[in-house]
Amino acid sequence: MKIKKAILISAIGGSAAIVASGSGIVTWKVLKDKNESSLSEKLSAEIQDVKELEIKESAKDLKNLLPSQITDSTLLTKDNINIKFLTDTDTQLDEKINVSYKLISNEQKQEENSQRNSNQNQNEKFANDDEGTLKVLVEFSYNGVPVTREVKLHGFKNTIQKTQSNNLNLSLSNKEQIHPSELIDSNQQLVTTNFELKSLLETLDIEKYKVLYEKVYVNDIDAEAKIRLTLQLKTNENIKNSFEFVLKDFKKYNLDDSSLKAKINLVKNDLSIEELLNITSKGFGANKTEDDVNKLKETLNIDLPNGYEFEFVSLAPKANDASVGLLTYKLVKNNLDNGTSENPNSKNGRIETNTIVEEITNLSLKKNDSKDEPKKDNSNTNSKDEPKTDEPKVEEPREDEPKTNPMSDSKDKPKIDEPNEKPKDQPKTEPKNEPKDKPKVEPKDETLAIFDKISKIELKENSQLKQKLPSQFKESDLNLSNLKVLVSDDKNKFSELSLPQGYSISFKLASNSNNDEGTLDVKVIVQKQGKEVKTKELKLTNLLTEFESLKESDFQLDFSNKKDRLASSVVMNDKIIKESLVVKNKTIENFDFNKYDISYSVSSLDEVNGKLKIKMTIFKKTKDRLKEFLYEVVGFQLGITNKNILISVRNDKKLSADQIIREFYYLGDNATPEQQLEKLQSLFSVAIPDGLEFEFISFKAKANSNDRGILTYTLRNKKTNARSGKINVEVKTHNIIDSYLAQHVLEVNEIALENDSPFKNKSINELSPNQILENITLFDKNKSIITPEKDIQVKYKIASNPQYNLKQNSINVEVIFEKNGHSQKVTRVLNGFKKFDASWFDVVAKGNILKDNPRDIKQDKTHFKFIANTFGTKSFYFKFQNNQTSKELLKHYNVSVDNIEYKNVAGEIHFDVKFTRKSNSSSETNIVIRKVFSGFKKDLIFTDFEQYDDEDTREHRSIAITTKMPRNQFIQKIVEARQNNDLDALVDYFTNLIAPFRISNETLSFSIRTQNMGSPRKNKGAHREDIADQTAEQFTILHRLSNLVTNKEKNIRDHIREWLNETVFAIRTSHLKTSEEFKNEFLAKKTSSERIELIKKYYDLYIPEGYTLNIYNTHNITSLKYKYDNQVEKENKLSDFEILYIITKGDKSSQRKLILNYGQRIYFNHPKANQLNPLFIKRDFLKYKDEYWKFDLQSALKQIKYRTYNKKVFWIDLDNRRDSWNQTDDNTWTLNISVRNHWLEYRKYFKVHFRYVNGEIHIWGDHPLDGILLAR
Structure with missing residues (x-):
């Protein structure tokens, strides 16, 4: 993190301050504080370098507001706002400079520029809700020297983010004329010409935004389309929001149109019904060939309506006429758009008409091969010249098969036996001539038989005739657009009639219509080619009845001579006197009132204003249904008025106003009129006119008077229930001022600070006893605001011994009413102060x-x-x-x-x-x-450390910290920070070591090396092949972290925090088994819980709180292999291990690696031979007693890292059987180490000396030592 370094101020004149920068160490001159002019100039330079302000991500309350909603500077703090500088956006301001933010008022602007004249609200001119920005006044100050500048603050909610779909109205002007799919042009683009978008919010101006339309889906089946539109601010295209709308009521396909049919012509002549049936069944069949289709086209010419396809259903001969075929088909549209939200591009829509029957005429009947052959007789006898032949008898065809034309004499067809056929062995006789007057038998038309089943007609669902009475029907209303003709089958089930080709149906009104029952007799006429062939009269039912049609506007109620009578004169026992009532039906001519039971009752009566409300109830004679209407009749003679209902009130008991007010107050709000009158008569000498009832409202002292009170009441006419208005009567009283004030005091139920009260920003600890307050509102028990009379002074004073309620932020306040030296007070609780925090x-x-x-x-x-x-x-x-x-x-x-x-x-x-x-x-x-x-001594983690770069290239930078701190102590510091919720400070500490502002590489690694472990140049053979990989002494916090271009510091901090939160640590507590023995035991454990319990047997395991650790059977244990020059160490009995594990918290799981070390590897710096090493074995690494230090050391020392004259590095295992210890003086021991040479012989190789000095074990050898391995 860079620190803004232009101003560094010190109390010591002429001194210098050193500040770290990205390029090195820079020295800056420091100015004296007293040089105010120079200081102001530098502060001005600082503030001019401010580019913009940005709300921090953590300031949720501020980010969720519109700029115009900021009415004060409460939330404008440096904890909520980041400063961005022109020179370097990562730079932060010097902490010595105080920063504050204020709203810019119009008054301030007028002072700066007298030409401006604005009457806008405080921040209205400087708030831009469209962009989500607010111009504020930034002040930099130091030692009382301030400079200010207007800067734009970004990061607020903007108008379009706050807008929802229901705040907009999207319409399409021509949607009733088009199908939804017609919104898409040939280039698959949405046609937006007829769209209109309106805002329902006053704060949203559509003209400031670019409107982009996008199709979500179109659906021709449901006649709807879903449109997504995006509003994009014209001045900043990054500010945008999208909304979705479903538009309905598009044009639908009209499949009921009688003109919607195909034109079918028979092209090929001399075809029989059998031949045509054969051609169509093949041409329309599922297994049709190209020849079948071509033959069908050569036979039938089918002209289809635009966009429809032909779907063959069946072909059958017409009953009793083999020259006519009945072709049944449907018209369909396939692959229509039928998109949905789940499947927006679906085109599987399909519509189809009802079945249509078309007659195919001019089919041929089969002839004999010879034209000269005379026609055969229909009798059963053979001709004279022909021998007898035994022709087979043919049974009648089934109903579902085409019937053979009986008139056909094709010799290829079998002869059909007639009912009166004579035996074949009878002699041939001449046919007799039929009499001329014998009626000709017509073959039965089976289509007309369908019409015999017509049994019902009814209105269609969407017919407008449902709103008409039967008597209002016209003959032109009777058509198939309004009516459905139904046929019934043998099971008395109804279905709609499908009209065959060549037939039509019309309707005529019969003479009988019944408005009471809602029925109408209708003649149904069947016509064939314009000729009437059948007529049937049916009853159309379930029509609108007269009772159902009745509505309030149909009737008009009035009274004769009402101007000369009171409204009460037409009422008796809450019923209307019918003799004076005039009722008319304005809609139905000659309405017969006698068909109904009608009653009239009083809903309300206002005699004073001459009004009467009447409830009219209409019963059907059957008494099972009723309707109620409400009418108001005005214009009656006005009732009683104030001038003749004033009552006389005398205060004979000489009561004071206080006493009168108190008496009525004790009466309570729920007193009955009788109780109120009784109280009135107990206080005053009063008489109430007969027939009137007294109702008390209030009694108050009269303003500007010491001896008068005002009694307010109403009177009610007991007979008519007519009421007077509020009547005020003046009453003479005593001590009127006290009574007057007492009345006000009794009314005060609550008190509250007004919204603009300055005390809202004060806490009750800032208030003193007897302090006078202002800006307080009074409320009565109904939560209504109390406005005292102008002649009364009201003061608000904190009680002399107030109760400071810190929980409720409230205090006791006395409300004091004063007039002419008299006063009355009441104590109430006042809250709304600043919260105790x-x-x-x-x-x-x-x-x-x-x-x-x-x-x-x-x-x-x-x-x-x-x-x-x-x-x-x-x-x-x-x-x-x-x-x-x-x-x-x-x-x-x-x-x-x-x-x-x-x-x-x-x-x-x-x-x-x-x-x-x-x-x-x-x-x-x-x-x-x-x-x-705060202010305690901070734990600096490392008091003695070295920082260096293992690698620094454009692609990668590897930063390492080497410290003498023991590994276990470093782990304990992290665990302690976790337990104390102190990781924020630890993240800050490591981030400052990295200095993100200095990082310009593509990837970054960061490691902590304990126990004096250094770089590969310093400690050869102490690292793995990838020097950034973790070891027992190296904690790799960041391993090749990328994404360092944007939000670099945040990315680094987040990954450090993640490592601190999720890493599991292990500290070895038992060395009873070697690494090899531990590994074998670990691999024998198969479940995660078994493996974790085994680790806990030899290690203290530190699992982050709230996380779950899993080490599965698939997670192998591998040894850490260190690289010695070009050689890689082999696994041995003292190896350290690495185990993969899964750490889980909630829904998040991470995969990391756990280090299990065998002992403590302590690394030394490189002194010359036979000189002391600067690092000693202290009790941090080995627990030993002063007098037994040699024995404790000897039992713990397992390996020595040795460097020979040719700089070859060895980790030498110690063996008490071949290595010897010799004491050279009282405090010095020498270890003689033997190694095996290439002839496999032992010999003395080198010596290592140990000396005990003041609690420390000093080490030196005949060659440089790199380190030792200790394990008790």
């Missing part, structure tokens, strides 16, 4: 406690034990901004702390301050404030 008091340290780390404070619990009747402990105290608040809290509350978090890295202690009410143990009265006690 952590800002009311600070935590102040005592003595030198801040020199300690929070870890040290944790050891002594008495640091948080409060001294009686104080807000302090031995180590700190609470300093309140207002002493009165402190006193009130001590008086009514006990204090304690809870939920303590010791943040060692941040140098802070967080805790809850709990104020518990002394007089009430209920937790509802307790107050809990979270406080931060």
Whole structure:
């Protein structure tokens, strides 16, 4: 993170400050504070370098507001706002410079520019809701020297983000004339010409936006389309929002159109019905060939309506006429658009007509082969010249087969036996001549038989005739557009008649229509080719009845001579006197009222205003149905008026106004008129006119008077229920001022701060007893605002001994009414002040406690034990901004702390301050404030470390930290930070070490190396092939992290936090088994729980709180193999291991690797031979006793990392059987190490010396040592 470095201020003149930059170390001159002019110039330069302001992601409350909703500067704080500079967007302002933000008022602008004259609201001119920006006034200041500048603040919600679909109206002007698919042109683009978009919000101006339309789907079947439109701000195309609308009621396909049929012509002549049936069955069949289709085209010419396809159903001969075929078919449309939200591009839509029957005429009948052959007789006898032949008898064809024409004499067809056929052996006789007057028998037309089954007609669902009475029908209304003709089958089931080709149906009105029953007799006429062939009369039922048609507007009610009579004169026992009532039906001529039972009753009567409301109830004679209508008749003579209903009231008892008011107050709101009158008569001498009932409203002292009161009441006519208006009667009273004020006091039920009250921004701890308040509103018990009379002065004063209620943020206030030296007061609770929060008091340290780390404070619990009747402990105290608040809290509350978090890295202690009410143990009265006690000594993690780059190329940078800190101690610091919720400070610490502003590489690695493990140049053979891979001593926090172009610092911080949160650590506690033995035992465990329990047997396992650890059977254990020059170490009995694991929290799972080390590898710097190493074996690595240090060391030392004259590196295993220890003086021991040469013989190779000095074990050898491996 870069620090804005243009201004660095020090109290010591002429000194210098050094600041790290991306390119190195830069020295900047520091100015004296007293040079105010120079300081102002530099502050001005700083503020001019500000490019823009941006709301932080964490400031959710601010980001969710429109700019115009910001009415004050409460949320405009540096915690919510980031500053972006022109020179470097990653730069941050020097912490010494104070920053504040204010709204720009029009008054301020007028002072700056007198030419401007604006009457807008405070921030209206500077808020841009369309872009989500607000121009604010930024102030930089240091030591009282301020500079200001107007800068635009980005990051608010904008208008289009706040807009929803129901705030817009999308219409299409021509949708009733087109199908939805016609919205798409030939280029598959949406046609938007006829779209119109309107905003229903005053704050949204469509003209400021570019409107982009997009088809979601079109559906011709349901006649609807879904359109997505995007509004894109013209001045900033990145500001946009999309909305979806479903448009309905497009044009539908009219399949009921009688003209919708195919034109079919028989092209080929001399075809019989059998031949045509054979051609069509093949040509329309599923297995048709190209020849079949061509033959069909040569036979029939089918002309189809545009866009429709022909679907063959059947072909059959017409009954009794083999020269006519009945072709049944449908017209269909396939592959129509029928998109949905789930399948927007679907084109599987299909529509089809009902079956249509078309007559194919001029079919031929088969002839004999010889034209000269005389026609055969229909008798059963053979001709004279022909021998007898035994012809087979042919049975009648089935009903579903075409019948053979009996007139056909084709010799290829079998002869059909007639019913009167004579035996074949009878002698041949001449046919007799038929008499001329014998009627000719016509073959039965079976199509007409269908019409015999016509049994019902009814209105279609969408017919407008449903709104007409039967008597209002016209003959032109009777057509197939309004009527359905139904036929019934043998099971009395109805279906709609399908009209054969050549037939038509018309209708005529019969003489009988019945409005009461809703029926009409209709003649159904069947015609063939314009000739009437059949007529049937049917009853059309379920029509609108007269009763169903009746509505309130049909009738008119009035009274004769109403101007000369009271409304009550036409009423008796809440019923209307019918003799004076005039009723008319304005809609139905000659309406017969006698068909119904009609009653009239009073709904309400207003005699004063001459009005009467009447409820008219109409019953059908059957008494099973009724209708009710309400009418108001006006124009009656007005009822009683105020001038003749004033009552006389005398205060003979000489009561004061206070007494009168009190008496009526005690009467209560629910008193009956009788109780009110009784109270009135007990107080005054009063007489109420006969027939009238008294109802009390109020009694108040008269304004500007000391001896008058006003009685307000109404009177009701007991007979007519007519009421007077409010009547005021003046009554003489005593002590009128006190009574007058007391009335106002009694009305006050609640008090509240007004919205613009300055006290809303104050806490009750800032208020003092007897302090006068302003801007307060009074409310009565009905929540209505009380407005005192002008002659009354009202004051609001905090009580002399107020109750400070910190839980409710309320205080007791006296409301005082004053007039002419008289006063009345009432005490009410006033709330709405600033909430009691952590800002009311600070935590102040005592003595030198801040020199300690929070870890040290944790050891002594008495640091948080409060001294009686104080807000302090031995180590700190609470300093309140207002002493009165402190006193009130001590008086009514006990204090304690809870939920303590010791943040060692941040140098802070967080805790809850709990104020518990002394007089009430209920937790509802307790107050809990979270406080931060800061300023403690911070844990710097590493006090002695070296930072360097293992690699620094354009592609990759590898940063490493080498520290002498033991591995286990580093793990404990991380675990402690987790437990204390201190990871934020740890993330900051590691991020500052990395310095993201210096990173310009494509990828980044970051490692912590403990136990003095250094770079590959320093410690050869201490790293794996990939030097960034983790080892027992190397903690790889970032491993080749990419995406470092945008949000670089945030990306780095997030991955550091993720590593700290999710990494599992293990510290070896038992060395009873070698690495090889542990591995064999681990592989024998198959389940995750078994493997984890085994690890816990030899290690302290640190699993992050709230996470679940799994080590599955598929997660292998592999040894860490270190690279020695060009050789890779082989697995051995002292190897460290790496195990894959899965860490899970909630829905998130991550895969990481757990390091299981065998012992502690301690690395040394490289001194010359026979000189002490600068790193010693301390008790951090090996627990040893002073007098037994050699024995403790000897039992723990397992390997020595040795470097020979040719710089070859060895890890030498020690073996007590062949290696020897010799004591050279009291505090020095020499280890003689033997190694095997290439002849497999042992010999002395080198020596290592150990000396005990002041609690430390010093090490040196005859050759440089790289490190040792310790394992107790």
